[in-house]
Amino acid sequence: MLFNARRFTSxxxxxxxxLIATPVFAQTPKINAADTAWMITATGIVLMMTxxxxxxxxxxxxxxxxxxxxxxxxxxxTALISILWVVFGYSLAFTGDGAWIGGTDRLLLRGMEMNxxxxxxxTIPEGLFMLYQMTFAVITVALVAGSxxxxxxxxxxxxxxxxxxxxxxxxxxxxxxxxxxxxAMGVLDFAGGTVVHINAGVAGLVAALVIGAxxxxxxxxxxxxxxxxxxxxxxxxxxxxxxxxxxxALGADSRAVYAIIATHLAACMGALTWMTLEWYTxxxxxxxxxxxxxxxxxxxxxPASGFVLPWHGLVIGVLAGLICFYACTTFKLRCxxxxxxxxxxxxGVGGITGTLLAGVFATAAVSMSTDAPGxxxxxxxxxHQLLVQLYGVVVTMAWAGAGTFVILKIVNLMMPLRxxxxxxxxxxxxxxxxxxxx
Numbered sequence: 416m417l418f419n420a421r422r423f424t425s426x427x428x429x430x431x432x433x434l435i436a437t438p439v440f441a442q443t444p445k446i447n448a449a450d451t452a453w454m455i456t457a458t459g460i461v462l463m464m465t466x467x468x469x470x471x472x473x474x475x476x477x478x479x480x481x482x483x484x485x486x487x488x489x490x491x492x493t494a495l496i497s498i499l500w501v502v503f504g505y506s507l508a509f510t511g512d513g514a515w516i517g518g519t520d521r522l523l524l525r526g527m528e529m530n531x532x533x534x535x536x537x538t539i540p541e542g543l544f545m546l547y548q549m550t551f552a553v554i555t556v557a558l559v560a561g562s563x564x565x566x567x568x569x570x571x572x573x574x575x576x577x578x579x580x581x582x583x584x585x586x587x588x589x590x591x592x593x594x595x596x597x598x599a600m601g602v603l604d605f606a607g608g609t610v611v612h613i614n615a616g617v618a619g620l621v622a623a624l625v626i627g628a629x630x631x632x633x634x635x636x637x638x639x640x641x642x643x644x645x646x647x648x649x650x651x652x653x654x655x656x657x658x659x660x661x662x663x664a665l666g667a668d669s670r671a672v673y674a675i676i677a678t679h680l681a682a683c684m685g686a687l688t689w690m691t692l693e694w695y696t697x698x699x700x701x702x703x704x705x706x707x708x709x710x711x712x713x714x715x716x717x718p719a720s721g722f723v724l725p726w727h728g729l730v731i732g733v734l735a736g737l738i739c740f741y742a743c744t745t746f747k748l749r750c751x752x753x754x755x756x757x758x759x760x761x762x763g764v765g766g767i768t769g770t771l772l773a774g775v776f777a778t779a780a781v782s783m784s785t786d787a788p789g790x791x792x793x794x795x796x797x798x799h800q801l802l803v804q805l806y807g808v809v810v811t812m813a814w815a816g817a818g819t820f821v822i823l824k825i826v827n828l829m830m831p832l833r834x835x836x837x838x839x840x841x842x843x844x845x846x847x848x849x850x851x852x853x
Contacts, residue, residue: 445538446530446532446538446539446540447538447539447666447667449666449667450538450539450665450666450667450668451538451539451540451543452667453662453666453667453671454536454539454543454544454547454662454665454666455543456658457547457657457658457659457661457662458543458546458547458550458658458662459658460654460655460657460658461547461550461551461554461655461658461659461662462493462550462553463651463654463655464550464554464651464652464655464656464659465489465492465493465550465553465554465557466489466490466493467648467651468648468651468652468655469489469554469557469558469648469652470485470486470489470490470648471486471644471645471647471648471651472644472645472648472649472651472652472706472710473485473486473489473560473561473564473645473648473756474486474641474644474645474648475639475640475641475642475643475644475645475646475647475648476564476639476642476645476703476756477564477565477639477640477755477756478565478637478638478639478640478842479640479641479842479852480841480842480843480844480845480851481564481565481842481843481844482640482641482644482844482852483843483844483848483850483851483852484569484842484843484844484847484848485560485564485843487569487847487848488557488560488569488572489557489560491569491572491573491576492553492556492557492560492576493553493557495556495573495576495577496549496552496553496556496576496580497549497553499577499580499581500545500548500549500552500553501523501524501545501549502522502523503519503522503523503581503585504549504552504580504581504584504585505521505524505545505548505549506518506519506520506521506522507519507585507586507589508548508585508588508589508592508593509521509533509535509544509545509548509588509589509592509593510593512594513589513595514595514596514599515586515589515590515595515596516585516586516589516595517589517593517594517595521545524542524545527541527542527545528541529542532544533545535592535593535594535665536665538665538666539665539666544665547662548588548592551588551607551610551611551659552580552584552585552588554611555584555607555610555611555614555615556576556579556580556584556615558611558615558616558619558758558762559576559579559615559618559619559622559758560572561619561754561755561756561757561758562618562619562620562622562623562754562755562756562758562759563619563622563623563626563755563833564755564756565629565637565755565839565843566626566627566629566630566755566833566834566839566843567622567626567832567833567834568830568831568832568833568834568847569843569847569848570830571826571827571830571831571832571833574826574829574830575622575822575823575826578822578825578826579618579818579819579822582818582821582822583614583618583814583815583818583819583822584610584614586814587609587610587614587811587814587815588610590810591604591609591610591807591811592604592610597609597806597807597810600803600806600807601790601800601803602803602804602806602807603718603719603722603770603773603774603777603790603800603803603804604718604770604773604807605660605663605674605717605718605719605720605721605722605773606659606660606662606663606674606717606718606720606721607659607663607717607718607766608714608717608718608719608766608767608769608770608773609718609766609770609807609808609811610811611717611762611766612714612717612718612762612763612765612766612769613762613763613766613767613770613808613811613812613815614766614811614815615758615762615763616758616759616760616761616762616763616764616765616766616767617759617763617811617812617815617816617819618815618816618818618819619754619758619759619762619763620752620754620758620759620763620816621815621816621819621820621823622819622823623752623753623754623755623759624752625820625823625824625832626823626832626833627753627833628752628753629753629755629839630836630839630840632753633751637755639703642702642703642706645702645703645706646702646706649706649709649710652710652713653682653709653713656678656682656713656717657675657678657679659678659717660674660675660677660678660716660717660720660721661674661675661678661720663720663721664721670721670781670782673720673721673723673724673725673781674720674721676725676728677716677719677720677723677724677725677727677728677731678713678716678717678720678728679728680725680726680728680729680732681712681713681715681716681720681728681729681731681732681735682709682710682712682713682716682732683709683712683732684712684728684729684731684732684733684735684736685708685709685710685711685712685713685715685732685733685735685736685739686705686706686708686709686712686736687708687736688708688712688732688733688735688736688737688740689704689705689707689708689709689711689736689739689740690704690705690708691736692704692736692737692740693740696744704740707739707740707743707757707761708735708736708739708740710761711735711736711739711740711761711765712731712732712735712736712765714735714761714762714765714766714769715731715732715734715735715739715765715766715768715769715772716728716731716732716735716769717766717769718766718769718770718773719731719769719770719772719773719776719777721781721782722773722776722777722778722781722782722790722792723773723776723777723778723781724776724778724781727776727778730776731768731769731772731776734768734772735765735768735769738764738765738768739760739761739764739765739768742759742760742761742764743757743760743761746760747760767808767812770804770807770808771801771804771805771808773792773804774792774793774800774801774802774803774804774805775792775793775794775801776792776793776794777790777791777792777795777797777800778791778792778794778795779791779795834846834847
């Protein structure tokens with residue numbers, strides 16, 4: 416074929432003009448393979464935190480006659496919330512620019528393409544971002560079940576879970592992570608201090624108060640049936656938390672590594688602190704105390720993990736073990752409420768503590784990026800951030816508490832919230848599910 420210089424010159428000129436005429440903002444965002452691979456891994460291990468992590472953790476701390484019923488709540492919550500997240504949850508939480516609630520652009524994932532990206536995660540496919548955020552919604556709802564273990568009807572729990580997800584979880588997720596008014600105010604919550612832990616902890620406390628104490632609470636032995644299951648569950652939660660906090664960087668970068676280091680150190684110090692306090696006050700360090708301290712450390716570091724230096728995890732872990740220990744012992748005994756598995760004492764109090772400490776220890780160098788300055792806390796001379804954090808805590812507690820109370824009352828109009836006394840004594844495995852461990 417003969418070379419045609421005139422045609423070549425014409426084509427080159429046309430191509431050059433096309434490139435010049437194409438605006439930069441019209442270019443498709445580039446999906447990063449490393450970020451995508453890490454976020455697929457993080458999504459998998461965060462889902463593992465609910466099944467089997469939380470299921471084993473909770474099942475090991477209830478009585479033998481309620482183990483299967485406790486696991487059923489985690490399994491069913493995973494299935495239900497996953498579907499609701501795809502139908503409307505993701506769209507209402509992470510699309511639109513409303514201050515209070517998101518938009519409807521992604522109902523049933525409408526308009527989501529294979530190569531589309533979210534404005535909140537520009538280097539991974541939007542479908543992966545959607546899936547990752549779904550795992551947070553799943554475990555938050557499942558956490559609430561721990562406060563009312565041994566006594567809530569399965570049908571009432573499922574109805575409550577669906578309504579609570581819509582009315583409480585989705586709005587708070589939008590406020591904090593989806594560009595809502597708390598995000599606009601500058602509330603720091605890297606991985607779920609408000610959205611997950613305060614939310615679930617306060618909801619659990621309200622549910623425990625509304626439904627009432629277990630039969631024989633304070634007089635009968637409600638000791639855990641098999642703490643070995645709880646230890647295995649703790650291990651799965653601990654590893655999964657690396658994806659929970661490290662994955663919230665939404666990329667395979669140094670910030671994710673810092674978050675993972677701080678998370679691990681906080682868990683270690685939380686476990687050692689709780690163990691030491693229990694050893695000192697009761698004369699013996701229990702396995703239950705060690706795993707409770709570890710989970711307290713993990714929950715407390717969560718909101719701060721992507722804003723602080725790794726060694727701050729040591730300090731936050733000590734405070735988590737100390738504060739949550741007294742919340743689950745002295746405070747709980749004085750108030751007399753029956754939070755079966757200490758969801759409020761560990762997750763609620765831990766989330767409050769960690770969210771406030773994010774405003775204390777936030778270090779600008781950790782959150783600094785090429786397109787945004789870092790965020791400083793009280794220690795770096797920004798006391799205003801601590802006030803912002805306090806505002807976020809109060810708003811989250813108020814909405815979660817009021818919303819949970821109203822939803823429980825509505826559900827109670829449709830069906831009884833708790834099982835009968837006879838069924839509770841018999842055990843929920845047999846009375847609700849027709850099954851029993853041999």
